[in-house]
Amino acid sequence: MKATQFFISTLKDAPADAEVVSHKLMMRAGFIKRLGAGIYNYMPMGLRVIRKVENIIREEMNRAGAVELLMPVVQPAELWQETGRFEKMGPELLRVKDRHGRDFIIQPTSEEVVTDIARQELRSYRQLPKNFYHIQTKFRDERRPRFGVMRGREFTMKDAYSFDRDAESAGRSYDAMFQAYCRIFDRMGLQYRAVAADTGAIGGDRSHEFQVIADTGEDAIIYCPTSDYAANIELAEALAPQGARPSATQSMAKVPTPGKSTCEDVAALLGLPLTQTVKSLVLAADETDDSGAVIKSQIWLLLVRGDHDLNEVKAGKIEGLKNGWRFATAGEIVEHFGCKPGYLGPIGLKGVKIVADRTVAQMADFVCGANEADFHLSGVNWGCDLPEPDLVADIRNVVAGDLSPDGKGVLAIQRGIEVGHVFYLGTKYSKAMNATFLDENGKPALMEMGCFGIGVTRTVAAAIEQGHDARGIIWPDAIAPFTVVLCPIGMDRSAEVKTAAETLYAELQALGVDVLLDDRGERPGAMFADWELIGVPHRVVLSDRGLKEGQVEYQGRRDEAATKLALADVVAHLKARLKA
Template sequence: MRASRFFISTLKEAPADAEIVSHKLMMRAGMIKRLGSGIYTYMPMGLRVIRKVEAIVREEMNRAGAIELLMPVVQPAELWQETGRWDKMGPELMRVKDRHGRDFAIQPTSEEVVTDVVRTEIRSYRQLPVNFYHIQTKFRDERRPRFGLMRGREFTMKDAYSFDRDTAGLQRSYEIMFDAYTRIFTRFGLQFRAVAADNGAIGGSGSHEFHVIAETGEDALVYCPDSDYAANMEAAEALAPTAARAAPTQALTKTSTPGKQRCEDVAALLGLPLTQNVKSIVVVTEGEEENGAGKQVWLLLVRGDHDLNEVKASKVPGLAGFRFAGESEILEWFGSPPGYLGPIGTKKPVRVVADRTVAAMSDFVCGANETDFHFTGVNWGRDLPEAEVADLRNVVEGDPSPDGKGVLAIQRGIEVGHVFQLGTRYSEDMKATFLDENGKPQLLQMGCYGIGVTRILGAAIEQNFDDKGIIWPASLAPFEVVLCPMGYDRSESVKAEADRLYEALTAAGIDVILDDRGERPGVMFADWELIGVPHRVVIGERGLKEGKLEYQGRRDTEATAVAVDEMAAFLQARLA
């Protein structure tokens, strides 16, 4: 490619609405152009990167035995109604009507459509296993689109769906996809980590997320440096303390704590460690429960220095779909405003669930359900009944690893892939069956596997940048090599060598761009450093007189002189 025949549109400053590094640099490098909230045009430079991502994904999916098809963006509501997701998805699912008033979804994912394909095409166990995938546009109506391609509304995703006859087959398909994803992210040249995850709204059983490691990542990844244990924060188990609960040593005392609503402030006032305080969180579930009432109020207790893990809380029996209580509800059930709440002496009965750590505490501090007062010296069994116990909190660094092989560490990551074992979640709702060896219908076992194709761009940049711009891994870069001739339009010798090297690299299959625009060196270098091409060759008259060209890798601090006739082989070795 010659730069004069390509479209390069770099900016010195990022638009005001660009928030994070990847968003700013992609806008400045002319890779994306904002059309609307969370909706972008992929400009030629950015599209080249997307195509590189897609090529690697496609090669590894095909290598793993998956079969490509292409499912529609617009999908009939009836399919989504079969699985119940038409209502469960909420406002993120973009709904439209055609001219006849029929409902359709702008697909955020394709479980329903692929299951419909398979239930009409797969008849016998002899046709299994099968794995279909596509690379397609998706749309999710995010409440607050932000961060460019990291959390846009329209994006490109590779989603694959495996179908097997039994759970053993599903697990084999899952392992094949897990291995394929590992190869994909390795080929991307990115530092990544696969972590155990929660399935969330998509349903099913086991799942893993693939995260690109980046300090700016939204997600906390939990891992053990001394073992293979890794999970996201939502799924990481916080083990119960191993030591037995200590016997009470203090009397229950109602203590004045005027104006102190936060655990930190109460602890400071009383001269106690924050770890001696208990935080009270009130949540509500609606609908039928044991006594037939429509509302159940719960009190969740976590240690003062710990944070509630909402996903874990939602898995406590009876707490699925909970919401946080409003202030009027808190006053009705506790008789006190937030900040002074606790499990002793509530105005109305509440259901108490204590985190494992809280259940092991003695002589602790909690609210007295009266403004400006807390209880000190609180003990289970003596002062209040033993509570239901569950893992309710986020883990923290230094917690014991669930596999017993060390302690936990935490790093930040950006989720770019997710693999799920769905089981019969969709095949049961949509009656997707096959006939076994005995001619009896059996439900298909299903897995699904997604990669955020366009999100990879943002994640890769968040991991690879400096004050000059993007630093692409060679496998993802819009161009692998840029040739920067000094005075291409003025020097015959420079032009001749630039053209010769360009032709040689192109013939060798190297993705090279020749900057023949005639720009000043400073402008030319700044553009390509911003765009992030990993290998640069400078061709100048002075060097040619000495039989040398200048090579500089994007991460290199200095250039390297290479003989003119050795440069092509030198670059091939670097790229290999």
């Protein structure tokens, strides 16, 4: 490609609303152009990256035996009503009526449509397993779209759906996709981690997020540097502290803590470590009648150590909270604790179920609220000042330094951006939509399903979050908009520069290298700044002065400085660099 036949549009400054670095750089480098909140034009330079990402995904999906089709953007509501999602999903599902007043949705995902295809097309066990995927435009009407294409409303996703005869076969489909995802992100040249994730109501252990490592990532990735354990924070298990609970050494005492309603403040006031305090969280679980009216609400007190955070997903797995919970209202708290929030504790309660985190259950001589405004209790001990808790459970987020659940080390935390997800669905959708096949005995059986997504446009943004510096983007070769840029200086004045540049350009093109010749006639400074911002990984500068000595300058995007190369050697040099 020659620059004058392409479209290059860079900006000195990012727009004020761009908060994250990928958004800023995609806007500045002319990859995207805002059309509305969370809706972007993919400009020519950005589209090249998207296409390269799509092609790698497509090749690896095909290699893994998945079959590409294309399901529509506008989908009839009927199928979404079969699974109940038309009603259940919130306003992020964009609903639209056609000219005849019929309901449609703009697809955010395609489980319903693909299951409808499967129940019609896959009639026999002989046709299974089958994996259908598409790469399609999706829309999710985010309440607050932001971060550019990282959390946009219209975006491109690859979503695959596997259909199997039984759970064992579904497991093999899952594994095949897991391996395909590894190859995809390997080929893209991204640093990533596959982390175990929560499976919610589906159960089992077959859910992994593919997280691109980036300091700016929204998600916490929990991993063990000395083993292959990795999970997201929702799932990562916090083990009980090793050893038995220490013996009590103090007597319980009521201490005035006026205005100190947080564990931090109380610890500071009493001169104790925060790890000596216990945080009280009050939840409620509503029991409803058939009409949905609340009959009764059970109040729960969940206790975590002062320096720990409640893990709401884990809380939701407690028997009694499984079918839904909410934080208690101020009124309910006063009714059951006789006290406003900030001074709550587990002592002297009636009808409140008490759950202690594993760590809390191992504490002695701890501090908690006295259920009286401006007072706490110190030196509190289980079995002594209060009965053992109703339940001991893992209800907190892990922290760095916790023991790894696999017993092979200590946990560390890094930040990541979720770009892919592999998930075993079981019969959730096949059951709702009666997607059956005939087994060897001619009996109908529900198909076992898996779903496997990759955010195409999100991957582009994540790659930038991972690869950038003060000058701009640093693309891995495989997904750069161009692999090599040739920057001739004074091409319009010097026939020698022009000839050398055109010749090199033709040679690289003939080798199949995705090369751009910058024939715009920009001054060197502006030209170099553009390509550093755009992030092309390999740059060759041709100048009159250099060519007089038969030399050009090569600089990799991560290199500190340029290297002089003989013009005759530059193709071989690039070939070697591109292979590496």
